[in-house]
Amino acid sequence: MKFYYNPLSQPSRALYIFLKMNNIPAEFITVGLQTGEHLSDEFKEINRFQKVPCIVDDDGWKLAESVAIFRYLMTQYPQISTNWYPSDPRTRASIDEYLEWQHNNTRLGCAIYFQIMKKIGPFANQPDESFLHIFKFLMESTLETFENVWLKEKKFLATDDEISFADILAACEIEQPRMTGYDVFEGRPKLKEWYERVKDATKGYYDEAHAIVNRIIAKSQKAKL
Amino acid sequence: MKFYYNPLSQPSRALYIFLKMNNIPAEFITVGLQTGEHLSDEFKEINRFQKVPCIVDDDGWKLAESVAIFRYLMTQYPQISTNWYPSDPRTRASIDEYLEWQHNNTRLGCAIYFQIMKKIGPFANQPDESFLHIFKFLMESTLETFENVWLKEKKFLATDDEISFADILAACEIEQPRMTGYDVFEGRPKLKEWYERVKDATKGYYDEAHAIVNRIIAKSQKAKL
Numbered sequence: 001m002k003f004y005y006n007p008l009s010q011p012s013r014a015l016y017i018f019l020k021m022n023n024i025p026a027e028f029i030t031v032g033l034q035t036g037e038h039l040s041d042e043f044k045e046i047n048r049f050q051k052v053p054c055i056v057d058d059d060g061w062k063l064a065e066s067v068a069i070f071r072y073l074m075t076q077y078p079q080i081s082t083n084w085y086p087s088d089p090r091t092r093a094s095i096d097e098y099l100e101w102q103h104n105n106t107r108l109g110c111a112i113y114f115q116i117m118k119k120i121g122p123f124a125n126q127p128d129e130s131f132l133h134i135f136k137f138l139m140e141s142t143l144e145t146f147e148n149v150w151l152k153e154k155k156f157l158a159t160d161d162e163i164s165f166a167d168i169l170a171a172c173e174i175e176q177p178r179m180t181g182y183d184v185f186e187g188r189p190k191l192k193e194w195y196e197r198v199k200d201a202t203k204g205y206y207d208e209a210h211a212i213v214n215r216i217i218a219k220s221q222k223a224k225l
Numbered sequence: 226m227k228f229y230y231n232p233l234s235q236p237s238r239a240l241y242i243f244l245k246m247n248n249i250p251a252e253f254i255t256v257g258l259q260t261g262e263h264l265s266d267e268f269k270e271i272n273r274f275q276k277v278p279c280i281v282d283d284d285g286w287k288l289a290e291s292v293a294i295f296r297y298l299m300t301q302y303p304q305i306s307t308n309w310y311p312s313d314p315r316t317r318a319s320i321d322e323y324l325e326w327q328h329n330n331t332r333l334g335c336a337i338y339f340q341i342m343k344k345i346g347p348f349a350n351q352p353d354e355s356f357l358h359i360f361k362f363l364m365e366s367t368l369e370t371f372e373n374v375w376l377k378e379k380k381f382l383a384t385d386d387e388i389s390f391a392d393i394l395a396a397c398e399i400e401q402p403r404m405t406g407y408d409v410f411e412g413r414p415k416l417k418e419w420y421e422r423v424k425d426a427t428k429g430y431y432d433e434a435h436a437i438v439n440r441i442i443a444k445s446q447k448a449k450l
Contacts (some may be wrong), residue, residue: 005291013449048374049326061315068321075314090286096293103328122359131356134347149273 001026002056005048006033009066010111010172011066012053017168020205021081024073026055070165081161094158098150098166106173109139111162114176119126139177143191145185146170151190155197163201171198171206175213181220226251228272230408231258234334235397236291237278238434242393243428249278249298249306266348292324295390308387318381323375323391331398331433334364339401364402368409368416376415380422387427396431398425400438406445 002024003019004182005012019026029111031037031052038050047054047064054064055072063069074085115121121132150157157166174184174195185192199206207214228244228275230237256262256277263275272279272289279289280297288294299310310320315369337360340346348356372416375382382391399420410417424431432439 015402049370058417063318063322064323065322067325070316071321072318075317089297092300093288093293095299097288098288100292100328103325104333108329108333136349144344147272215302 001051001058002029003027004029004031004055005053006031007209007212008033009052010107010176011169013175013213014165014169014172015053015069016209017069017202017205018073018084018165020208021202022073022077022084024077024080064094066169067171069125076179077124083159086159086164091159095164095166098158098168102166102173104140104172105142106170109135109142110173113139113182116182117177117180117182126163141176143188143209147188147190151194158195163198165200167194168202168206171195172209175210175217179213179216179220181224188202226283227254228278229254229255229256229268229280230278231263232434232437234277235256235401236394238396238400238438239390240291241296241297241395241429241434242427243298243309243390245433246427247298247302247309250303263327273354275342284362291394292421292429305307308384309390311384311389316384320389320391322330323383327391327398330363330367331395334360334367335398335401338364338407339405342405342408344406349362368399368413371399371419372413372415376419380450381419388423392423392448393427393431396420397434400442404441404445 001024003015005016005028007013007016007030016028018024021027031043034144038045038047046056047062051065052062053066054062055069056062063072070085074080080146083180085092113132113157114122116123116132119125144219148158154160156163157170158179159166160162174191177184185195228240228389230241230253232238232255234239241250241253244253256268258277262268263272263277268273271281272287274289274322276289278291278294280294281287288297299305310317332439337346337348338357341348341360345352372384379385381388382395383389384391399416402409409421442445
């Protein structure tokens with residue numbers, strides 16, 4: 001299987017960690033987002049939506065969308081530890097609830113805030129401050145919902161004792177605003193504790209996937225001093 | 226099971242059709258979005274995210290997010306016809322691919338365009354035309370992707386011969402811009418054919434779920450004349 005990704009893409013990092021944690025054999029192929037490699041005709045043959053992450057299975061079968069890829073891998077690799085997506089229907093439904101909710105909350109809020117601040121994506125040339133305000137509001141509402149709803153009584157987002165795929169995906173998303181110098185943990189102790197718990201549970205793979213991200217975060221923190 | 230919904234909410238309508246088509250026993254409870262019923266403390270106890278659709282199972286267990294609800298129902302009701310989510314992992318993955326893709330494409334484009342045009346939601350008081358342009362662009366890109374990618378060689382979005390849940394969800398989404406007088410089918414013959422195919426496959430339930438929507442569309446078309 002070929003896994004196409006970029007370390008600046010948050011769902012790419014989530015799948016990177018998931019593949020490594022579960023010893024799923026894959027050829028890891030970096031796609032240059034900054035150089036526009038994903039927009040080339042060649043890459044369009046790999047993913048018709050021209051985004052990362054995506055996979056091409058051994059026989060050439062293709063799949064895009066991180067959550068769809070995660071679900072597909074669950075059906076293909078029996079060695080995957082059950083904690084990532086337990087078979088109990090209600091536990092699975094609670095994980096699904098987060099995986100669907102995140103698109104227009106965590107993902108939209110954190111990723112668009114990051115894009116506006118870094119002047120990339122569809123809002124790059126938007127001088128109007130109101131865009132930033134709306135997406136900052138959405139991002140902060142999302143972070144408050146993490147603190148006061150998702151993590152109110154639980155150690156992990158959708159499960160009690162063990163990490164699930166929802167946690168990796170979420171943690172990777174909240175790294176995006178951190179790269180702009182925004183402190184997602186300020187005034188949110190539960191979020192911080194959960195984040196450390198996720199990192200602990202993913203061994204060294206979390207940091208391995210975030211090598212470039214961590215350098216950008218360190219730089220943005222230095223710039224603030 | 227209690228099913229909370231509103232006929233103006235596109236995923237509510239999709240689940241309404243799915244429940245009816247598969248004879249899933251449920252108490253259908255309308256939640257007044259225009260009156261702000263979803264924002265009440267009482268409804269917060271039913272869905273902590275204060276949105277529709279959501280379900281409360283017989284023993285009080287709660288679940289939000291239409292796609293998560295759909296998946297959960299698939300595990301609970303053996304009478305559900307297999308075409309909605311066939312068990313073959315790759316067919317299922319292709320459906321999943323659409324179900325994840327739609328959030329920040331169909332859903333974001335069509336729903337936000339509708340909200341801006343109708344002056345509801347977070348963009349209600351936004352006088353800046355650039356918001357409208359961005360979301361109109363996203364909506365039209367999505368509709369082009371339906372025409373030229375999803376429906377390029379297929380009768381349905383993710384499956385070849387029979388309708389899946391992806392099709393109902395998608396059809397319900399593209400009704401949102403239709404309510405503003407926008408003709409989603411103009412210059413998109415495959416989209417129109419697919420739409421008729423979806424309606425045919427959902428018997429009278431599609432029209433039943435869209436009674437109010439159809440009245441709004443008829444009114445907006447009359448206003449254009």
